[in-house]
Amino acid sequence: MKGTVSICCFLSLLLLQATAEEEEDFTSVLRDRSHIDETLRLATEEKAGDYAAALQRLRKIYHTSIKPMEQAYKYNELRQHEISAYPGRTLGDSATDGEITSKPMVLFLGPWSVGKSSMINYLLGLQDSPYQLYTGAEPTTSEFTVIMHGEKIRSVEGIVMAADSSRSFSPLEKFGQNFLEKLIGIEMPHKLLERVTFVDTPGIIENRKQQERGYPFNDVCQWFIDRADLIFVVFDPTKLDVGLELEMLFRQLKGRESQIRIILNKADNLATQDLMRVYGALFWSLAPLINVTEPPRVYVSSFWPYDYAPDTSRELFKREEISLLEDLNQVIENRMENKIAFIRQHGIRVRIHGLLVDRYVQTFKEKMSFFSDPELVFKEIVDEPDKFYIFKSILAKTNVSKFDLPNRDAYRDFFGINPVTNFKPLSTQCSYMGGCLLDKIERAITNELPALLSSINSGKQPGLSSCEATGCGEKPKNRYRKN
Secondary structure: OHHHHHHHHHHHHHHHHHHHHHHHHHHOOEOOOHHHHHHHOOOOOOOHHHHHHHHHHHHHHHHHHHHHHHHHOOHHHOOOOOOOOOOOOOOOOOOOHHHHHOOOEEEEEOEOOOOHHHHHHHHHOOOOOOOOOOOOOOOOOOOEEEEEEOOOOEEEEHHHHHHOOOOOOHHHHHHOHHHHOOEEEEEEOOOOOOOOEEEEOOOEOOOOOHHHHOOOHHHHHHHHHHHOOEEEEEEOOOOOOOOHHHHHHHHHOOOOHHHEEEEEOOHHHOOHHHHHHHHHHHHHHHOOOOOOOOOOEEEEOOOOOEOOOOOOOHHHHHHHHHHHHHHHHHHHHOHHHHHHHHHHHHHHHHHHHHHHHHHHHHHHHHHOOOOOOHHHHHHHHHHOHHHHOHHHHHHHHOOOOHHHOOOOHHHHHHHHHOOHHHOOOHHHOEEOOOEEHHHHHHHHHHHHHHHHHHHHHHOOOOOOOHHHHHOOOOOOOOOOOOO
């Protein structure tokens, strides 16, 4: 009897060992990666001269036409008041040279252990190398990891990244030292990283409170969301439940639907029929969170370096993967156009801010009399801007959309730290050589930036405008000066 039991145990062990070896053999078969290089065109050389010329022109437009008004009216001190759809978002962040010259940013978000780090390893070919991002079945990524191009492989501490003004990450200092300890950069020489920067984020753990992280997690996510050119929200078939933290994340993504791509990862773990059910369940879970007519694109595949599981939809997964790579390549190809659009949008916000501050200043001067208390007069104007037609007058006199106007409460905070007497009216912000602040920013928004965009699209070398080339010699007109 004992011999029979021993034989059965021995056979069971052999069976388990054979199964483990079979699984090991399966996972050790690497997938062909040639389609990645081909789809992303990593072998082709870019026209660095044209790109550098356009970038230099964009920086000049920003520094000469937008930044002067930004500084004169302290746009960087404007903070958007609490809006439920955009918690933690700030309106008054200035554009920096680092942001203008930075590469497109691809942000990876999602629950823990869904394959975000594995996907980055796969795209960069880092598997089985000393430099691959750590992966595992348990929550493994506790830091915000920025993977970027460098001459040699090295890691960069968060405090160093924030202190380096040449990078685009210096504004992250405002989230405190606890966060900077959770920020790490990895530099490496790689063709793909010459064109794009990847950001890996800590996985969402629904049973963890934000306070336990030691830093404002949602605010940090919002900062990266606002600057991301492409946002991959990754799920796997076992983690489709939507909790409070994931719900908050999708609220932060509101308005960025065009940048969002949903990825159902590890799809080869399921049979085709089960995969269809999971796909439907994913849409059912996300439908209340993505309230748009056209839902974001969903990619179904298995994004890791090893071969697909047998008896799965290999051809479908391969086509889905190539489609995602084409999306990524589109962002890379359009990076200059996106930068111009970003600077133009920033210029529009700065212009609106300057017009509003100017209107507050004019209203304050009109309401002041010899016996008036300046504090009481301005408090009434700030508390009841509609009574003095502050915002309505901007809409009536200028081509400003009401949807672009900031929250009224933002200016109560703004003037709480910046007395109205510190600002001059727009009508006095002119010089003979430099021109008028308002004219310059409007010319940049309506003429210079669209012309630069057209030159990029038509493949022409961006050059100087006619006035810059020959010198117009014309005294700048100030259409806001009272005659």
